Amino acid sequence: MAAKSQVKINFEVSFKEPQAHYAEVEMNMSGIAAKNYVDVKMPVWTPGSYLVREFAKSVESFGATANGKAVKVEKVTKNTWRIFNAKANAVKINYRVYAFEISVRTAFIDASHAFLSSANIFMYPAGMIKTPSTVKIIPFGTWDKVSTGLEPVPGQKFTYTASDFDILFDSPIEVGNQDVFEFNAAGVRHEVAMYGGGNYDKERLKVDMAKIVEQATAVYGENPNKHYTFIVHNYAQGGGGLEHLNSTVLGASRNAYGTPRGYNGFLGLVAHEYHHLWNVKRLRPIALGPFDYDNENYTTNLWVAEGFTSYYENKFMLRAGFTPQDGFVSGLAGAVGTVMNTPGSKLMSAAASSFDAWINGAYRPNENSRNTFISYYSKGEVVGLLMDLEIANATKGAKSLDDVMKAMYLQCKTLKRGYTDAEFKAMVEKISGMNFTNFWAKYVNGTDEIEFAKYFGYAGIDIVNENAGKSTPYFGATTSRATGKVIVTGVARGSGAWNGGVNVNDEIVAIDDVPAEALVEKMTQISSKKVGETVKVSIVRDGLKQDLTITLTNNDAVKFKTTIKEDATPQQLAVRKKWMGI
Structure with missing residues (x-):
């Protein structure tokens, strides 16, 4: 044989x-x-x-x-x-x-x-x-470029080698006439392959992308690559990214580079996907490699792999100078609000969201996903925030989540395998010097309410829910206009629409006999009411008209306002400094 x-x-x-x-x-x-x-x-x-x-x-x-x-x-x-x-x-x-x-x-x-x-x-x-x-x-034809993270075979044009199929499957290839430019950062040559044109400034991107690379590398103390490839697909409207061992594929909007929001959005995507070369590709849950390419590969730790990467996107943008401190704080408060305002977060833990990634939520959403599912990106980002502040506070500003991430990266490198949930928890406890069993029970494996004031308070930041104490009538159905009709696209769990029997795909004809088309923008028939009052909702379902009586509930969505305190205590300042890293 x-x-x-x-x-x-x-x-x-x-x-x-x-x-x-x-x-x-x-x-x-x-x-x-x-x-x-x-x-x-x-x-x-x-x-x-x-x-x-x-x-x-x-x-x-x-x-x-x-x-x-x-x-x-x-x-x-x-x-x-x-x-x-x-x-x-x-x-x-x-x-x-x-x-x-x-x-x-x-x-x-x-x-x-x-x-x-x-x-x-x-x-x-x-x-x-x-x-x-x-x-x-x-x-093909006049195509004259190939961009990939694969190693070239010397002397053979457009020929590459992979040491095994895990490497090959982790190395996308762009072929065509892409616009290619390079920059060096953290001792690594970076190639950027732009397809689809756009209003980007190559010289500006070289400088700013390098700043992201340097900030990410600083957390881990080393950059494991000799070369790295960004494949960027620019479309009229584009988005998303996928990480690989020494490359990434990014989706972008070709004409968005010229606005501050669009430009920073692209840099944020760069920060997210670049961080993955450590977090998930090398610092990884044990189930994610070696891979089974025939079946699902289950892990309860995508809240770390993806959620923490979303969290660090914010930290790298702050440290690289693209996000101001108040924007950093308010953005993370908004992330907390997103989780709290998603009904599914009260049912699904971060660990369960990770395990069910294959069948639920982001990749296979339906009309009820918001009520039953919370993204491991969103919930993991918030868990990362809380854990980071807890560690910084417990150590009086001496340590942070950065230290955990670096230690876990080195552990995976030494052991040549991924980590278990228990190992990650143990490292958090070792770095912080405190027991995290209760934290895990509440925020990783549980669905407890987020103690936002407590955690932001560690860093001397006041956070207020501007909607607290307000009585705001809430219908609870989202709609869209399709072929001149007002069609229900979602119904929020526990809302008046939910309790009163409004269904997705119902056509709303009128509310209190006022044609729905006239009410879509302002929903005046709702806003003029009080919580506990009723409205008559006329709908058409499966071609049949019927009237529903809906009792309006209170809108309990949170809306946060944050203030960075100038009179913070010395420990709060120490925590803030370590947390932000600036």
């Missing part, structure tokens, strides 16, 4: 019909065991995006040859092809991949470029994840 180290795998990707959104993939394997068949598999998901996407559905025209002759191929599972190679030690496989979904996590090809999300493009031999491979890209 041939040793796995003798197996050689080479891919060649070309584009005969990019305008029709196809990639042509040739996969050559040699040195394989002398068996009657070999299985090759397509991943069903891509790391960093926690949803089974069934990439095999985009594969067509699969065929194979051995010794120059076509051999039998049989599909044996949804993502496995069996090649009957009659004990030949080499086989050539050809298949096409249809790629027409614009996102940072899925392949997309058209006449202007090809974005290859590698888990969406490349297959692997069953049981040989650790086998090296090479990838040769043949650009």
